[in-house]
Amino acid sequence: MIKSLKSLFSSKRPLEDVSGVYLGGNRYLRVVQQPSGRPEYVSSVSGVATSFQLASRYGTIGLIAHNYLGGRFFLEVKEGDDIHVLDGHRRSRRYRVTRIRQFQALEPRSPRSRFIDLDTHQTNTASEVFKEIYTGEHHLILQTCIERGQIKEWGRQFVIAEPVRE
16 A cells, blocks of 8 residues: 555645545545535544535645544654645645644533643634634644543644645
8 A cells, every 4th residue: 555655645736625644654544525514524434534624715724533533643643744645636745744732622512612722821712723723824734632531522633734845
């Protein structure tokens, strides 16, 4: 599998619709689109990440997955790792992880929760976190939940990766 994927990584043409993400090793997820008008939708299929459509409005690629399914791979990613995003035309683009941000959700099951930044301990609204993570220059974001104790949605983790200029 790795040998066949390497040939995909050489393309320099722009990607169209994202169809997969390769995180190294045996960590590959197929990417599905959110249903129209359902920004809260996250696929419950193992081996799948969901393209966060709202991110694309801001020129970024957002991929979300449950932490007990494909998102478990997001939790294994480290700063400096390379991630390859693939489209349906056998093209790819390489990104390098530059930051990992973690937040505690004050209302874990609510997408509109307020969040505590685990680095700065500042409290932010969901809108403030969205703007900080998903806007700016083009980049890739892998989003999943952080589990603490019995609470699967205790917090959120955002892996931020910048395009690698080749």
